[in-house]
Amino acid sequence: MKNILVPTDFSDQAEKALKVAAQLARKFDSEIYLLHMLELPMMLIDPVHGSSQNVPEALFFMKLAHQRFSRLKMADYLEGIKVHETVQFHRAFEGIIEISQENNCEMIVMGSHGASGYQEMFIGSNTEKVVRNSEIPVLVIKNEIPDFRIENFVFATDATSDQKDLLSRAMKFAQAIDTQMHLLFVNTPNDFLSTAEATKRMLKFTEEYPELETNIHIYNDISVEKGILNFARKRGADLLGIGTHGRKGLAHFFNGSISEDLVNHANRPVVTFRI
Secondary structure, three states: EEEEEEEEEOOOHHHHHHHHHHHHHHHHHEEEEEEEEEOHHHHHHHOOOOOOOHHHHHHHHHHHHHHHHHHHOOHHHHHHOOOOEEOOOOOOOOHHHHHHHOOOOEEEEEOHHHHHHOOOOOOOOHHHHHHHOOOEEEEEEOOOOOOOOOOEEEOOOOOHHHHHHHHHHHHHHHHHHEEEEEEEEOOOOOHOOOOHHHHHHHHHHOOOOHHHHHEEEEOOOOOOHHHHHHHHHHOOEEEEEEEOOOOHOOOOOOOOHHHHHHHOOOOOOOOEEEO
């Protein structure tokens, strides 16, 4: 993990994410790309719709952002880490995806206000788009984590064939951060399987990873989201993982907006992987 992207709006939540990114950067000898998106009115940045007199105002906002970057980069927790600062005139979603691709980033780490939903920089559908469409894992941080040491990583799956590659990447991620991975299948009334059927399905799904056999869990609950949250609480999970299908929506197990709901409602970090 050589390059980590951290979008920031300079809020407390964004700084919590940056602190976790700094810990990962030290562990993997990574560089951090710190990104601030300036969503200015079109007339300030578009020479067709704007005018030359608007240029100084746009430059003022950019200069202000770089000043805030300078203060932020002086933080003790960033000492010794190579940090690149970028200010872009973009809508948040497009800019985050574009910068992550341009700099070959291998993970996006971003902050959230938790159950109250995403605020500050990530407004409306921008967060949903980043989580669903990012080609690289997105790690969402809600709370202050002085020591990002993951002992139990719960990864939820419906064990369908299209998640085979997802399982492989989740396993590599778990190995990289040196954690124990628990594979979770949530049984709900609408798509109920007997314990024997669900276990058989999970064993077939993990046949390439026999070491996971003892860490397969079948959990019954009224919904997938509640099942993941309740199991995570019972297990004492330090990190939750889920998969998304990007623009095609969430398939089978991840119906509706389960990934975004989980990110908002889980009182622990969540990492998402795109199928």
